[in-house]
Amino acid sequence: MHKYEKIWLVFGIGALIFFLSVIGVSAFYLGNQPPSCLATIDPDKVDQTAPFNEPGLKKVEGKDWDYELVYVAQAFSYTPNEVEIPKGAKVKFIVTTKDVIHGFEVAGTNVNMMVEPGYISEKVATFDKPGEYLVLCNEYCGAGHHMMYSKIKVVENQ
Amino acid sequence: MSKALTKIDRKDAKMVMAHLYVAFVSLAIGGLCGLLQVLVRSGKVQLPAGISYYQILTVHGVILALVLTTFFIIGFQFAAISRTAGTLSNGIRKTGWAGFWTMLIGTVLAATMILLNEASVLYTFYAPLQAHFLFYLGLTLVVVGSWISCAGMVAAYVKWRKANPGKPGPLLTFMSVVNAVLWFIATLGVAATVLFQLLPWSMGLVDRVNVAVSRTLFWYFGHPLVYFWLLPAYMCWYVIIPKVIGGKMFSDTMARLAFILFLIFSIPVGFHHQLVEPGIDPAWKFIQVILTFMVAIPSLMTAFAMFATFELYGRSQGAKGLFGWVKKLPWNDARFTVPFIGMLAFIPGGIGGLINASHQLNAVVHNTIWVTGHFHLTIATTVILTYFGVAYWLVPHLTGRVLTKKMNRLAIIQGVTWAVGMTFMSGAMHAEGLLGGPRRSAFSTYGDAPQALEWIPYQIAQAVGGAILFLSIILCLIIFINLAFFAPKGEEEFPVSEASEHAAQPSPVFENWKLWVGITAALILFAYTIPFIDMIQNAPPGAKGFKLW
Amino acid sequence: MAKAALQNDTEKKKWKDAEESGNLKGTLVAVMTMGVLIIAAWLGVFQLFLNRP
Numbered sequence: 001m002h003k004y005e006k007i008w009l010v011f012g013i014g015a016l017i018f019f020l021s022v023i024g025v026s027a028f029y030l031g032n033q034p035p036s037c038l039a040t041i042d043p044d045k046v047d048q049t050a051p052f053n054e055p056g057l058k059k060v061e062g063k064d065w066d067y068e069l070v071y072v073a074q075a076f077s078y079t080p081n082e083v084e085i086p087k088g089a090k091v092k093f094i095v096t097t098k099d100v101i102h103g104f105e106v107a108g109t110n111v112n113m114m115v116e117p118g119y120i121s122e123k124v125a126t127f128d129k130p131g132e133y134l135v136l137c138n139e140y141c142g143a144g145h146h147m148m149y150s151k152i153k154v155v156e157n158q
Numbered sequence: 159m160s161k162a163l164t165k166i167d168r169k170d171a172k173m174v175m176a177h178l179y180v181a182f183v184s185l186a187i188g189g190l191c192g193l194l195q196v197l198v199r200s201g202k203v204q205l206p207a208g209i210s211y212y213q214i215l216t217v218h219g220v221i222l223a224l225v226l227t228t229f230f231i232i233g234f235q236f237a238a239i240s241r242t243a244g245t246l247s248n249g250i251r252k253t254g255w256a257g258f259w260t261m262l263i264g265t266v267l268a269a270t271m272i273l274l275n276e277a278s279v280l281y282t283f284y285a286p287l288q289a290h291f292l293f294y295l296g297l298t299l300v301v302v303g304s305w306i307s308c309a310g311m312v313a314a315y316v317k318w319r320k321a322n323p324g325k326p327g328p329l330l331t332f333m334s335v336v337n338a339v340l341w342f343i344a345t346l347g348v349a350a351t352v353l354f355q356l357l358p359w360s361m362g363l364v365d366r367v368n369v370a371v372s373r374t375l376f377w378y379f380g381h382p383l384v385y386f387w388l389l390p391a392y393m394c395w396y397v398i399i400p401k402v403i404g405g406k407m408f409s410d411t412m413a414r415l416a417f418i419l420f421l422i423f424s425i426p427v428g429f430h431h432q433l434v435e436p437g438i439d440p441a442w443k444f445i446q447v448i449l450t451f452m453v454a455i456p457s458l459m460t461a462f463a464m465f466a467t468f469e470l471y472g473r474s475q476g477a478k479g480l481f482g483w484v485k486k487l488p489w490n491d492a493r494f495t496v497p498f499i500g501m502l503a504f505i506p507g508g509i510g511g512l513i514n515a516s517h518q519l520n521a522v523v524h525n526t527i528w529v530t531g532h533f534h535l536t537i538a539t540t541v542i543l544t545y546f547g548v549a550y551w552l553v554p555h556l557t558g559r560v561l562t563k564k565m566n567r568l569a570i571i572q573g574v575t576w577a578v579g580m581t582f583m584s585g586a587m588h589a590e591g592l593l594g595g596p597r598r599s600a601f602s603t604y605g606d607a608p609q610a611l612e613w614i615p616y617q618i619a620q621a622v623g624g625a626i627l628f629l630s631i632i633l634c635l636i637i638f639i640n641l642a643f644f645a646p647k648g649e650e651e652f653p654v655s656e657a658s659e660h661a662a663q664p665s666p667v668f669e670n671w672k673l674w675v676g677i678t679a680a681l682i683l684f685a686y687t688i689p690f691i692d693m694i695q696n697a698p699p700g701a702k703g704f705k706l707w
Numbered sequence: 708m709a710k711a712a713l714q715n716d717t718e719k720k721k722w723k724d725a726e727e728s729g730n731l732k733g734t735l736v737a738v739m740t741m742g743v744l745i746i747a748a749w750l751g752v753f754q755l756f757l758n759r760p
Contacts, residue, residue: 001412002466002731003414004462004731004732004734004735005462005466006460007735008372008458008462008735008738008739008742009455009458009462011458011739011742012455012458012738012742013455013458014745015742015745016451016454016455016512018746019451019512019516019749020447020448020451022753023447023516023517023518023519024444026516027440027444027517027518028444028520031177032518033440033517033518034434034440034443034517034518034520034521035432035434035435035436035521036435036436036437036438036439036440036443037437037438038436038439038696039436039439040696040697040698041698041699042698042699043699043701045697056259062446069406070251075704075706084657093464099286099704100284100287100288100701100704100706101284101285101286101369103524103525103596105525105526105594105596106760107593107594107595107607107609107610108593108594108609108759108760109519109522109759109760110521110522110756110759110760111760112434112436112521112522112524112525112526113431113435113521113524114436114525115287115436116369116370116435116436117369117438117699117701118369118370118372118439118697118698118699118701119370119437119697119698120436121436121564122436125760126536126760127760128760129760132608132609133605133609134594134604134607134609134610136596136604136610137596138524138526138596138597138598138599139525139598140212140215140280140287140598140599141287141706142212142283142287142704142706143210143212143504143706143707144706145212145598145599145600146596146599146600146601146604147602147604148464149604149605149607151607260752458738461738461741462734462738465731465733465734465737465738466731466734468731469730469731470730470731471732473730479733479734479735481733484735505741505744507743508745508749509744509748512745512749513748513749513752516749516752516753518756519752519753519756521756522752522755522756522759523752569755592755
């Protein structure tokens, strides 16, 4: 091998190892894994299965997060379709679908996951700035796919 | 005994050309759909006659990413084998025709279902959206036809090796066989989900389908699919471009090594398309992320090899200084320039790919239109411009005509126009994606949400870029029709470069197929077995089918 | 005959030198530049990831 090719490959592979190390540490030691919930649910019984029988925002105690925000996705809406979250809240999103695969994307945040029938999708996020966030479906789910959305308002504490 | 010819046998040429006709008709149809899509997404245009955006999107994806590509690749590889390993035997040529007709029948079947709005499921056809069973059957025939053809390619190679014991297979033939083997192994996944899940389910024989398993089998196939597309482009870069510019291959050995690395690392990586899905343990996702980064290595090698080829040639022509060799390259030769634009596009394309695969970073871009921007660089610029750059000499070579100065000039304009259009379109897609704009979506303001209104100017830029790209497609079609039917008769070279004389003969280890297929299988089993079994053992009740369009 | 052989050897040496010696400086600069772009872009998106909710 030409000596410059050796230099290049050492540098290039070194960069790849650097990337893997950064995301590896962030994921496995700092808890920043991609959403990978392994819990399952009967897709035909979503409305009767907790917590999806009561979608919406709930304050919780004794957990690593302050609130749980439960959504039910279906073609072509999210329930709840509007939520107010207090500024600074650490929120765990818990989502499932009653029919086909949907996306659950809170635009401008890292809350972005697939929602699949039979599975539950979870992500924890902290909202430090007041404002309005669009929640939308980013996985094709049929004719109304581009009209499937919801709203999150992050409000100042009273 | 077959010997390498400089002009392909005319019967082989006819079989290859049949594939190119289908590829370029596909380009016309798919390109028109793309234009309609960007116009609709600008918010200024509505589709007539109740045609659905998602139906058009399905046509666009299927006909460009599955049909155009497969037909072009198989045609090109048969041509490459005929050129370097010798004229195909009658049996193998007939196999090529059998594959061609099977694929074409499958294509027409799938296309009919899409046009009847029975299969608006996009080219990834994720369950539990359920298309008409004839759609799945059509795609099955396309895959089966490709198997028939790839078997013919392998047979031609085996024949050459028997007739030339102890010699390494001619490089273009070796590379075609690597790609064929990659394809066989990769398509097992999509074949499994279609044959054992989607067909019985869409025919009503079973009620429910395991969605996680189906997606996993699809993406087991879906990632190596992009290498099935990329490798023929690399074949052009490694073997044909050096001859076009008048230089020599940089290193036959390193080229073979790169291709073997693609074979072993392209497949056990499908989870990087499933990084934000439930049901898969993040440890297994990360293992496949590591394997994904390994498949970046042969592309890093290729980048070096390309620059080195150009620099060595330029210096052999007396170029001085760090970059004097750039001026020596034949910028007026479309057979070089158009693929070169493709090479440049792979720089941002590959960078984006590394970001996409970076485990939790994927959440920044998943299913946003950044992803669409990414693959319009990699497949819709790098790969397709290289294919066009090949077609510009291959078509006249096959039809007994020549690439005239006029068509050559038009081809350069086509390439540059593409670059301009794609800069607007893909650039705007990357930016809009980072702002959260979704992919696979018709025009919407999402209830006049402020974030969504921010996306609209980018979609206008995409419409401008897309319109320019459509003009470039028209140029490409004009050139194709000219070279196929109207250009003056003559001899157009099929350029194949040689390695420099003193270069060591490539090691026979590269053609130790048992070894490489064995390693490929071992890596696949390692990366997939446990999470796949988990998916089956811990499966929720399966999903019923939905037709929501 | 001898002259042709001598010219052939000179050709070979030109290529051999080119392949194994330092005449790929431009290539090295080009790929390293690419490498810097790769790292910069990756860090950019990583930053975005860290700074978003």
